Amino acid sequence: MTPFLVIGLCGAVVLLLSLVLGDLFDIEALAGDWFSTAALGGFVSALGFGGATAQAFGLGQLSSSLVGVAAGLVVGWFAAWLTRLVKTGGTDATPGARDAVGWDATVVTAIPESGYGAITVRRGGHVLRYNAQADRALPAGTAVHVTGVLSPTAVTVAATYDELT
Incomplete structure (x- = not known):
């Protein structure tokens, strides 16, 4: 098993734990409003699986790492944006x-x-x-x-x- 697959699986475990356990292990208080455990899990899993996919297409270690980091940044940003949207998206009060x-x-x-x-x-x-x-x-x-x-x-x-x- 390549190191990228191990990284991807670790990220998937973090992502799964953040979805199942919710805010219990969320580190938002340490890193501010723009960061969440879901974003970290998304970043790490996309980095690993993106790098493994790039290696499968025959790219070298450095190129695969760059592809993995790029994929991680995109998925991590999307997860952070989606998490923030869900947490701050208020609902209308019941009309009186x-x-x-x-x-x-x-x-x-x-x-x-x-x-x-x-x-x-x-x-x-x-x-x-x-x-x-x-x-x-x-x-x-x-x-x-x-x-x-x-x-x-x-x-x-x-x-x-x-x-x-």
């Missing part, structure tokens, strides 16, 4: 009643003239349900527009133009 103002909704429980019913708002993959009050009675199934917030769980609504005609 204040966010629902201006959105269209559907009445699911009839809204009496001087009381509360219920509506559902569908937005960004979320199905939100609020108590709702309107200036006139609205039957279930009516398309409405959220016009204001009464509390974190209650909103005011008005029928959409299509429902009024």
Whole structure:
């Protein structure tokens, strides 16, 4: 077995451990935000396997080493970029009643003239349900527009133009 294959296998083991064990052995705290164990494993494995591939094509030791280092730098950079993207890629918060103002909704429980019913708002993959009050009675199934917030769980609504005609 060539030294490049041993290096490649060692890098693959480091990469596998970083994927299975996560941040347990991550050395990000030592090297900053741009470095991760996954990037190190990717670099070492690409260096080894790239060098072994270059040797298999008949290149000499120095040329194979340069090919391995180049492959390692590319894969290591990509792994670092991908790791940073995953770690810093935040998710949107669940929308609340204040966010629902201006959105269209559907009445699911009839809204009496001087009381509360219920509506559902569908937005960004979320199905939100609020108590709702309107200036006139609205039957279930009516398309409405959220016009204001009464509390974190209650909103005011008005029928959409299509429902009024």
